[in-house]
Amino acid sequence: MATDTQFPLWEVFIQSKSGANYIHAGSVHAADSNMALQNARDTYTRRGEGTSIWVVPTAAIVASNPDDNDMFFDPANDKVYRHPTFYVMPEGAKAI
Amino acid sequence: MELVEKADNAQAELLMHFEEKINRGDAIEPKDRMPDGYRKHLIRQMSQHAHSEVIGMQPEGNWITRAPSLRAKQILLAKIQDEGGHGLYLYSAAETLGISRDEMIDLLHSGKAKYSSIFNYPTLTWADIGAIGWLVDGAAIVNQVSLQRTSYGPYSRAMVRICKEESFHQRQGYEIMAKMMKGTKDQQEMAQDAMNRWWWPSLMMFGPHDSESPRSSDAVKWKIKRHTNDELRQKFIDKTVQQAEVIGLTIPDNDLNWNETTGHYDHGPINWDEFHRVINGNGPCNKQRMDHHKKVHQDGAWVRAAAEAYRQKKEKQSLN
Ligand SMILES: [Fe+2]
């Protein structure tokens, strides 16, 4: 046998209840997507932690580079008018 | 010459930025730049931690077929399955540092990577299953609660997940001990015997005294470790003594005394010769544990080969 690998890596995302965001839980090794789902279920949801699971090949994830954070997130830094607190509401106005 | 100097400066700057970040209390994430020493320390500690979870399944697995009731068997199975899960969380977290699962297993098999020496002791009676859950998991919990605040993000998150699962482990063990202490005289003696054999190795789980552990200074500075070995050991002793008293077990330490001034229990000397003997491969079960792990790994090779062949077949089909 050529190589005895532990199979490709998959990232696991779990939704804890319907309507909630999918949150990264960790990773599993699996030969294919079915096996990845089953392994993710056995590894990360032994106590009803999830109502739904996503598995994604780790190699398919593109991540931002933390070294570039200043430049990368800069466009949002000077746009205070994106926040509701920027606006002056007339005295006495309610429920706005 | 100049080049070397430049590289040195860059290294020093990297280290400075890194330590500033640590001091601010920020978590370090996989893609962040980190000093080699930090990465190496984490790989060693996390893989050792993962191996311990997995090897730890063996002494308990020894009693699955002989559990005294169906209830006890179900609980023990679930507990051991959790430990396998803990190993997987930790391998997965360690892999984010750039080491592969295969490499970690190889290092374990070649003896270069260690696992907790506590799992090199045998489980002779059913009471040992109680003692492991209560004392060994109890000691592990103290350590793992502290590690929830470790500076490396994936390690910290794995610890949070693990701690949520651990309290059942300790409680099921304590329940076994409590039940035996309410049983026949033989059962009581069995429980005390297990206590006598597991108490000291449990204290050794926290590692050498602070005065003797050479690597811990970087680990503390980089907030990998949030408490020292002795602090954690003391915490474990302080909370366990009362639990032993409640069920009528005696802690096998004649020097154990409540110290009014420190507000902690004093304890007798730990047999570090034994600790080093076991860690260096000469405990009662070292060979058995490693042989078993290797055998199961080899026996499973055909399953991995079959799954790999199936994957390749499906890949070909999807291309057609
Ligand atoms: Fe565990």
Ligand SMILES: [Fe+2]
């Ligand atoms: Fe446990």
